[in-house]
Amino acid sequence: MSATATMGDQGRRLSGSRRRRGGGLPPVLLAFILVPLLVEATWVLWPAIQGFYLSTLKWDGITSPEFVGSSNYRAMIHDPVFQTAFKNTIIWLVLFGGLSILGGLGMAMLLQRDRRGVSFYRSVLFLPVVLSMTAGALVWGVFLQPDGPANQVLKLLGLGSFQHFWLADPKVALYSMTLPALWRQIGYLMVLFIAGLKAIDPQLYEAARIDGASRWQEFRHITIPQLRSVNGVVIAVTIIDALRSFDVVWALTRGGPYHSTELLSTYMYSEAFQSRQLGYASALAVVIFLLASAVIVTHLVRAFREDSD
Amino acid sequence: MITIDRATEQTELAASPALRRKARRLRKLTDLAFHAAMIAICAAWLAPVALLVMVSVRTQNDITGNGLGAIPSSFSLSSFGAAWNEGGEKGAIVNSLVVAVPVVVLELFLGSLAAFALARFAIPGRRSLLLLMLAGNLLPPQILLIPIYTFTQQLGIYDTRLALIIVQVGFGIGFFSFVLHGFMRGIPRELQQAALVDGASVVQIYARIIMPLTRPALAALGALAFTWAFNDMLFAITVLTSSSKMPVTPTLLGLQGNYVSQWNVIAAGTLIAAVPTVLVFLRYQRYFIGGLMLGAVK
Numbered sequence: 001m002s003a004t005a006t007m008g009d010q011g012r013r014l015s016g017s018r019r020r021r022g023g024g025l026p027p028v029l030l031a032f033i034l035v036p037l038l039v040e041a042t043w044v045l046w047p048a049i050q051g052f053y054l055s056t057l058k059w060d061g062i063t064s065p066e067f068v069g070s071s072n073y074r075a076m077i078h079d080p081v082f083q084t085a086f087k088n089t090i091i092w093l094v095l096f097g098g099l100s101i102l103g104g105l106g107m108a109m110l111l112q113r114d115r116r117g118v119s120f121y122r123s124v125l126f127l128p129v130v131l132s133m134t135a136g137a138l139v140w141g142v143f144l145q146p147d148g149p150a151n152q153v154l155k156l157l158g159l160g161s162f163q164h165f166w167l168a169d170p171k172v173a174l175y176s177m178t179l180p181a182l183w184r185q186i187g188y189l190m191v192l193f194i195a196g197l198k199a200i201d202p203q204l205y206e207a208a209r210i211d212g213a214s215r216w217q218e219f220r221h222i223t224i225p226q227l228r229s230v231n232g233v234v235i236a237v238t239i240i241d242a243l244r245s246f247d248v249v250w251a252l253t254r255g256g257p258y259h260s261t262e263l264l265s266t267y268m269y270s271e272a273f274q275s276r277q278l279g280y281a282s283a284l285a286v287v288i289f290l291l292a293s294a295v296i297v298t299h300l301v302r303a304f305r306e307d308s309d
Numbered sequence: 310m311i312t313i314d315r316a317t318e319q320t321e322l323a324a325s326p327a328l329r330r331k332a333r334r335l336r337k338l339t340d341l342a343f344h345a346a347m348i349a350i351c352a353a354w355l356a357p358v359a360l361l362v363m364v365s366v367r368t369q370n371d372i373t374g375n376g377l378g379a380i381p382s383s384f385s386l387s388s389f390g391a392a393w394n395e396g397g398e399k400g401a402i403v404n405s406l407v408v409a410v411p412v413v414v415l416e417l418f419l420g421s422l423a424a425f426a427l428a429r430f431a432i433p434g435r436r437s438l439l440l441l442m443l444a445g446n447l448l449p450p451q452i453l454l455i456p457i458y459t460f461t462q463q464l465g466i467y468d469t470r471l472a473l474i475i476v477q478v479g480f481g482i483g484f485f486s487f488v489l490h491g492f493m494r495g496i497p498r499e500l501q502q503a504a505l506v507d508g509a510s511v512v513q514i515y516a517r518i519i520m521p522l523t524r525p526a527l528a529a530l531g532a533l534a535f536t537w538a539f540n541d542m543l544f545a546i547t548v549l550t551s552s553s554k555m556p557v558t559p560t561l562l563g564l565q566g567n568y569v570s571q572w573n574v575i576a577a578g579t580l581i582a583a584v585p586t587v588l589v590f591l592r593y594q595r596y597f598i599g600g601l602m603l604g605a606v607k
Contacts, residue, residue, distance in 0.1 A: 131587070152379075246543055
């Protein structure tokens with residue numbers, strides 16, 4: 001922190017002396033910023049704004065669009081599939097998000113110290129991160145088939161009554177799908193948490209140990225507060241990943257059976273590119289956007305308040 | 310006071326040889342427990358992959374006869390041929406590489422330009438610019454799909470790999486600018502100041518001083534960016550429609566559709582699709598994890 005602060009001071013001093021000499025910023029710098037910004041603005045920022053506008057249209061993408069105001073949003077309220085997708089998205093956010101953070105933190109705590117074998121363990125846990133989510137989902141898809149190992153093992157253990165059609169039973173399909181998602185996400189979050197844990201000053205722990213703090217007290221009063229900046233990143237990343245989750249569902253069930261695994265993202269995609277309801281799909285995308293912003297903004301506001309305490 | 314007492318007490322305790330031996334034995338025991346637990350976790354982590362390998366080398370008759378979860382009683386590599394040739398993975402891997410390589414290069418190049426300007430010069434409003442760019446990357450991509458779909462059609466580049474490249478670059482720039490900015494800010498000012506005094510231009514400072522020093526970060530991010538670009542599905546199925554142009558992830562899904570319940574072919578296809586990124590990972594492991602860590606701690 002202090003290092004960056006000095007950097008900033010020096011930067012200001014440097015630019016100050018430049019300005020006094022009468023030279024502004026070199027014009028080529030403008031291009032350095034504008035070219036990347038323009039690419040992003042054209043392909044991301046402007047389309048995002050357009051997404052809001054499209055959500056007020058009734059449009060199939062071929063005939064000319066018709067302005068319908070908020071009627072897409074009103075239709076949503078009475079749309080049972082939307083209700084299911086919304087509910088599932090919240091479940092997914094809490095379950096997938098919560099468990100991946102707990103799992104990632106747990107693994108990071110176990111593997112933070114550099115000792116023999118640790119880098120191998122880290123690599124194994126990280127390996128799924130380099131697969132595509134689709135591949136990851138298919139890996140587990142094999143596992144969860146009716147005649148697959150999941151059911152076989154249950155039968156062997158005498159737990160035959162727990163056997164399920166994991167991906168075809170509307171009651172359990174959504175929960176089954178958290179397995180591949182968690183399998184992939186935990187290694188990713190583990191790396192972020194390890195980075196955070198390594199940045200904690202070991203003297204804090206030494207001081208706590210001398211004061212006779214228990215392991216739990218150390219965790220509660222040093223580790224968690226010291227991880228604050230990483231927690232912010234992790235929570236933002238997790239929420240966004242949870243809300244944009246698409247590949248895993250698309251690979252395993254496409255939202256079925258009977259929309260029981262439908263997430264807002266999959267419903268949005270099928271409304272857009274299969275039912276060709278571009279306006280309605282845009283409205284669904286806006287809901288995803290608003291959910292993401294709401295959760296992130298609430299979290300940032302809270303983190304901010306804690307910071308100023 | 311109390312703390313000092315405890316500290317001396319501890320040193321006295323540690324000095325006793327019997328207690329020291331006991332502590333060493335305890336440490337050995339916890340070590341053993343740690344490794345046992347980690348090996349169990351790692352086995353659980355690798356089990357699905359091992360299962361996939363087992364399924365991929367079985368014949369269709371074996372699978373339908375004995376079930377997916379049974380011990381293999383046949384061996385055949387023909388499922389790999391089916392996925393590779395008839396399943397279209399040969400072309401799909403090429404498509405993925407044709408897209409991913411330029412995406413990584415362009416993303417990092419454009420990201421480094423913005424990061425350099427924002428990190429090394431007092432641009433007015435640089436914090437806001439940086440956050441705006443990062444925010445673009447954090448948007449749920451769903452909000453972009455339909456506008457991008459219609460935009461590529463208007464430009465006449467719908468269903469081209471070029472469209473996919475541009476879209477992915479646009480989406481990635483924000484993140485890479487942000488992370489590279491963090492890295493470049495840590496490079497000592499003196500180097501740049503000396504060059505400025507010598508009359509070096511901005512381009513020279515970028516190319517001769519900052520970029521060479523940024524190489525470790527670029528390597529790390531490059532490895533990471535490659536897997537992201539290579540594994541993308543959502544943007545691909547939004548701007549592409551011909552199966553001959555599809556990259557590997559959507560092709561894998563097509564494979565699943567065409568080879569319903571031929572799990573050996575699906576398993577083989579999944580393994581093939583994973584090979585390039587796993588190879589990059591194994592080769593650049595160190596950098597990978599470094600790349601994620603760069604972005605994590607601010």
